[in-house]
Amino acid sequence: MARFKYTGRDRKGKKQGVINAASRREAMQKLKVDGIRVLEMTEVAESFMTKDISIGSPVKLEHLVIYLRQFSTLLKAGVSVVESTNILAEQTESKALKKALTDIEQELREGKPLSEAATKHQKIFTPMFINMIHAGEASGNMDETLERLAVHFEKQHNTRAKIKSALAYPIVVGILAIAVVIFLLVSVVPTFVDMFADFGGELPAITQFVLNASDFMQKFWWLIVLLIMLFIGFIVFIKQNKNTKYYLDYFILRIPIFGKMLQKAVLARMTRTLSSLFTSSVPILQAMSIVENVVENEVIAKVIRQSRDSLERGQSITVPMKKHWAFPPLITQMIAIGEETGSLDAMLGKVADFYEKEVENSTDRIKALIEPIMIVVLAGLVGTIVTSIMVPMFEIFNQVG
Template structure:
């Protein structure tokens, strides 16, 4: 949303200030509604200091779910769409959503449909939302569509929380292990270097290794920092490039235990989203194109694309899925049954429910498996350093004892 500087007059005299709007025309309309007759208006160039900084998703899933629930409730209560949009815009805490709803309210007043108004804010309203709303408008059941969307995003939010919780513990323990390692190598190990040198003698291999690691950490720590930044930059680059992201996602899916969890999460998202779009009367080919973009895994997205091409040729949707390892027989068989019985949305929902429960089970399993592994890793790191110090110390004590 752009910002505009204006000068004008109202009943009390001259006015000047700034206003946010998606266009100059909209800014003039907003000002005229407040009783200001605009004499001069121009857009303020966006700079680093004036633009709104946003990292990641502009509207959190939990806030978006609340918005959908409230919007559906207001429409079912008989509140007009314009009034419902204004009410939600006034009470929402997220400034990005609030500004978008103010724009949408103006679009609705001008007679534009909700789907068209939302499509102008693609950073907030996803293709799934826009297409389902468009289908709901055509079918006259927008309130039910919003409820279905709320369930869709709620399930997605819950699954993301479970996966994040499962991976947070090993990350925290891993960071703690690195901090402890750095502390021991920089603060503790160097205090014994002079002692070992004074008594001379051949040091054990493990002690030599730890002393070299300590020396490297003190004198060339920047190499490690640069290496970490290089790895992070490489991962970001691989994820941004669609061709390399395929191999990155392929690698993630092949990681023991974690890969299975990510596979189930992607299948749950695929079936849940496809079911929501299909049950909202979005054309099946269009629904598959949307799912392909939002599933979040290039390996599975590639199979969905092949399935869409297969369907366009009049062939079965499950053909490419059956021959691919990422799609278990449960998924393909349930889709086939759904096609044959005319209940594809229902079958997809059942598959989504199953895999969402599987993801929950997998996250619990990962927590159970990783906890002892991380504790053992931390014990090995600390134990190695302690042993590298104690072994030569015992040798020194033995030498002293012989005199």
């Protein structure tokens, strides 16, 4: 999408601005529709400062869910797709979604189907969304498809919220513990160094350790900052490469306590997405390819890729799953039953319901377990530093007394 700076006139007089369009001709047509007669137009070169920068989807899941539910309601009420898109573009609170819907409305007015118009905004509308909309257009059940998508993204949002809630507490307390320890080592402990030096006696091992840590922190704080930055950069680099990301995802799934919860979340996402795609009559091989990119875990994605290859060879999709530790018997057995009875979408939906509930239960258990552990860890760190200062001070007071 290019940007064009224009000068023109409308009924109120001279007007200037910037418009986004695929081409100069399209920009002229858009302005003409808005009642603006263009006098001058130049393309704006996109730079680092002007281009849109976003990490992941620029639209929150809750905004997408609201959009889908409202869209479904409008279609059920007999409002056309074009008019519904126009209404929703005006109502949405998301700037990114508003911009995308405005562009899509223009495409729809030119006669393009919604599935084709949405492909230009794949940061917002995923391949799953586009394929399900395409299937809905073909079957004439757009309102039902949109409702199904809303349910899918709503459940996905709830599962993510549970995971974030479970991980937030230990992360926040961990950062707080590190900040408190650094503050004590840099600001508090150094004030006692001269006192301990005048004491002259041999300091307890715990005190000497804390003093050495404080001295290291003050002299080489830059090295610690550098190591943290290098670690973050290393993780980002690993995540950008599929081969290295596989080992990172493998490690994440094997982490004690948290690994099982994250494994269940990935399996819930996989089965829910497959169920939604199959219910919307998306071809199974195409659905498997979509899910491979949706699960966001290379360990599971690799097995899905192998399952698709197994299906192409005329075998069951459960063959590779049965051989992999990340897929419990419940999934393979339910999928096998679904294949035999022709109710694969329903079976996958039941599995998704089960694992979504399991994620909810796991997060509740983890929060109940982690909270006292983190409090003990924080108290232990601060207590160690305080003890290292108090022990020699008691000895000094005894000598003075």
